[in-house]
Amino acid sequence: MLFLHKSKVQINPMAKSSITINDIARELKVAPSTVSRALNNSRKISEATKKKIVEKAEELGYNLNMVASSLSRKTTNTIGVVIPVINNHFYNEVVNGIEEIASNRGYRILISQTKESFHKEEEIMRTMSATRVDGVIACLSRETKTTGHLIKLEKSNIPLVLFDRVNYDFQCRKVIIDNFSVMEQSVSHLARSGYKNIAHLGGPTSCNVYSEHARAFSETLKKENLPLHPQYHLASDITEEDISEAMKIWFSLKVKPDAIISVNSNAALLVSKLAKELHLAIPENLAIVSLTSEPALQYVEPQITSVELPGTDIGRTSMKFLLEEIRYRNRKFDTTIKPFQLIIRNSSFHNH
Amino acid sequence: MLFLHKSKVQINPMAKSSITINDIARELKVAPSTVSRALNNSRKISEATKKKIVEKAEELGYNLNMVASSLSRKTTNTIGVVIPVINNHFYNEVVNGIEEIASNRGYRILISQTKESFHKEEEIMRTMSATRVDGVIACLSRETKTTGHLIKLEKSNIPLVLFDRVNYDFQCRKVIIDNFSVMEQSVSHLARSGYKNIAHLGGPTSCNVYSEHARAFSETLKKENLPLHPQYHLASDITEEDISEAMKIWFSLKVKPDAIISVNSNAALLVSKLAKELHLAIPENLAIVSLTSEPALQYVEPQITSVELPGTDIGRTSMKFLLEEIRYRNRKFDTTIKPFQLIIRNSSFHNH
DNA sequence: TTCATCAATGCAAGCGATTGCACATATAAA
DNA sequence: TTTATATGTGCAATCGCTTGCATTGATGAA
Known part of the structure; x- marks a missing residue:
């Protein structure tokens, strides 16, 4: 292919201003408002004029300036998505669910990651508000304890839907999992399979998800008449070091x-x-259950029992709720609880 | 917990219009231009006035309207990131690299996925252009063969950097991997380890990455004096079905x-x-090498040999290049080749 | 023929910032 | 005292599009 002609480099430091509806209007000797209406397919414009205008727009290589349009319309057709991290199977699925619905309805999505920092989360919310997104879907960072930044968002009149990690003190629509039940089923499953000394490698309890896990862990152990060794009930930031250390401690008890x-x-x-490095046989000596899933769990040997969360569904639902608020401004504060599934694999099941 | 007080619902269908610089100006009896300058920390405004204005802004809960600002400034401080899919370790890393540099320099990123559809890619480029992003970083879809949509982007004066999957016919900055070498090293490693009948589960050759793999596969086999069984040289969309089928066929030969x-x-x-299901011992009966990496490869037994791509680095570099073009408008068309590393693990190495 | 009605288009005022230029003080230099 | 030079603000246009209202000409009803 030859680009000799097209590749003429434009050296000007300033972008050559692009075609506007005024250019089209001038060429066709009509008013800019007519061009605007025609391109928006308003039915107040005759078909003949529309055709003429659309063709000319095509010819000149016109491209709508959404910035101007947004300013005028007071809506950006963009929704902000705030997640802790992007490289995570669950959040990827949620984003996919959101995007699916959003793009069907003509919305773009602006993704930001908090990297689990409250400070960054605050900043992101400010930015979302400044860019005038039409709504926000967010999963709070682990560090988030207060809701001042959410209240500010609400004050700027930007609808917000929270999912997964939420703050019950803040009033808005929420799409969550029954975290208590997640843990309850996991513990019960292990109990039924004959395991007695169950340890919990949990997240920081400042976050609702993890505190619910923690509560369910204690309560279910009691219900199952299993011992609760305090040192088996860990809450940490779950870094690699945390995990290694926990393992080292536990297996020297x-x-x-x-x-x-x-x-x-x-x-x-x-x-x-x-565990393999410690020469522990799974599931004979040690069972493992994961409270979230990703494909890799099925590739290791033995496959790891895990809780499957409906990420895509959560994304879709959150987006639908958000659209309702955007469109009809009917604030609702109800919380939707999505079902999950405990998938029992070989890491936690054997005949004692 | 009680929500009674906080739950005052605002029923108004219309968003209460927010505070503008004009509101601040009026309250303080100064000109809007002064407010604008003060908030932008222009040094033409006295410290006293600045203080007054900043305080009033704070008091009224003012929040900059980026849409208006963008229209006026003709720049959005947003850069578009176009990737095939979001749930992919490599692209996640690239995005992280991009975001790191971008957020340091005050840029937001707008992520879109093509889902490997050329049609969607075209649409995304139109949207990017309409939203007036300051630049675009993209990895082309597998289907992409033509560059009309990229040329249009260029015509709207939006700088573009391509990474990984590129089109050599299109003039722009590119950040890529030496795909030929990736395959060459993989084949040579297997040859050195004594493997003779090497198969290639490749991607569609419409994409430069995969066609380079394919070429390197043939050439390196020849160089190593190994047989090239045509039926071992596969190019497909790499769906689960494709893979299952390939395995079935290969192991019935x-x-x-x-x-x-x-x-x-x-x-x-x-x-x-x-392979495990076929009771093939890895690496004794069958070696496996992956041309991209993800953490899971180290969790399976045996760990899988793979090529580590510098995703974060690619992201950072792409963003830096893009910023150069945005800032100085110095179009360069050079291609940067990033190093990779073949990490030899247990899936491909044993003593014959 | 006259008046109401309707369809198609134009006018002009926004949307909320930014910015070049003018203008008023104040200070320094002559 | 007069003139040059900063310094700090205000004025008003502009960015590109949208939209309420006015206008025009044509059509149909009275």
Whole structure:
């Protein structure tokens, strides 16, 4: 292919201003408003004029300036998506769900990651508000304890839907999982399979998800008449170091755990690896259950039992709720609880 | 917990219009231009006035309207990121690299996925152009063969940097991997380890990355004096079905492959799983090499040899290049080749 | 023929910032 | 004291599009 002609480099430091509706209007000797209406397919414009205008727009290579349009319309057709991190299976699925609905309805999405920093989350909310997104869907950072930044968002009249990690003190629509039940089912499953000394590698309890896990862990152990060793009930930031250290400590105790419930799949994979290094047979000596899923869990040996969360569904639902608020401004504060599934694989099931 | 007080619902269908610089100006009896300058910390405004204005802005809960600002300034401080899919380790890393540099320099990023559809890619480019992003960083879809949409983008004076999957016919800055070398090193490694019948599970050759793999595969086999069985040289869309089918066919042949080079890590993981189901010992009966990496490769047994691509680095570099073009409008058309690393793990190395 | 009605288009005022230029003080230099 | 030079603000146009209202000419009803 030859680009000799087209590749004429434009050296001007300033962008050559592009074609506007005024250019079209001038060429056709009509009013800019007519051009605007025609391009928006208003039915107040005759078909003949529309055709003429559309053709001329095509000819001149006109491209709508959304910035101007947004300013005038007071709506950007953009929705902000705030997630802790982007490289995570669950959030990827949620984003996919959001995007699916959004793009169907003509909305763009602006993704930002908090990297689990409250400070960054605050800043992101300010930016979302400044860019005048039409709405925000967010999953709070682990550090987030207060809601001042959410209240500000609300004050700027930007609808907000929270998912997964939420703050119950803040009034808005929420799409969540029954985290208590997630843990309850996990513990019960392990109990039924004959495991007695169950450890919990949990997240920081400042976050609702993890505090609910923690509560369910204690309560269910009691219900199942299983011992709750305080040192088996860990809440940490779940870094690789945290996990290694926990494993080291646990397996140097007199009574060692025979099952570990891990807050997420990354941690579970690491636990599985470390367990193998300790020559522990899975699931005979040690069971592993992960409270979130990702494909890799099915590729390791043995496959790891995990809780499947409906990420895409959560995304879709959140987006639909948000659209309702955007369109009809009917603020609702109800919380939707999505179903999950405990998928039992070989890491936690054997005949004692 | 009680929500009674906070739940005062605002029923108004219309967003209460927010505070503008004019409101601040009126209250303080100064000109809007003064407010604008003060908030932008212009040094033409006295410190006293600035203080007054900033305080009033704070008091009224003022929040800059970026839309208006963008229209006036003719720049959005937003850069568009176009990737095939979001749920992919490599692209996640690239996005992280981009975001790191971008947020340091005060840029937001707008992420869109093509889902490997050329049609969607075209549409995304139109949107990017309409929203007047200051620049675009893109990795082309597998289907993309033509560059009309890129030329249009260029015509709207939006700088573009391509990474990984590029089109050599299109003039712009590119950040890529030496795909030929990736394959060459993989084949040579397998040859050195004593494998003879190497199969290639490749991607569609319409895409430069995969066609380079394919060429390197043939050439390196020849160089290493190894047989090239045409049926071992596969180019497909790499769906799960494609892979299953390929495996079925290959292992029903008279001469079965003793090594498989898989175009990406998902495929490699699946191959590894299927191989186990066929009771093939890895790496004794079958070696596996993946041409991209993800953490899961280190969790499976045996760990899978793979090519580590510098995703974050690619992202950072692309963003830096883009910023140069945005800032100085110095169009350069050079291609940067980033180093990769073949990490040899247990799936491809044993003592024959 | 006259008046109401309607369809098609134009006029002009926004939207909320930014910015070149003019203008008023104040200060310094002559 | 007069003139040059800063310094700090205000004026008004502008960015490109949207939209309420006015206008025009044509059509149909009275």
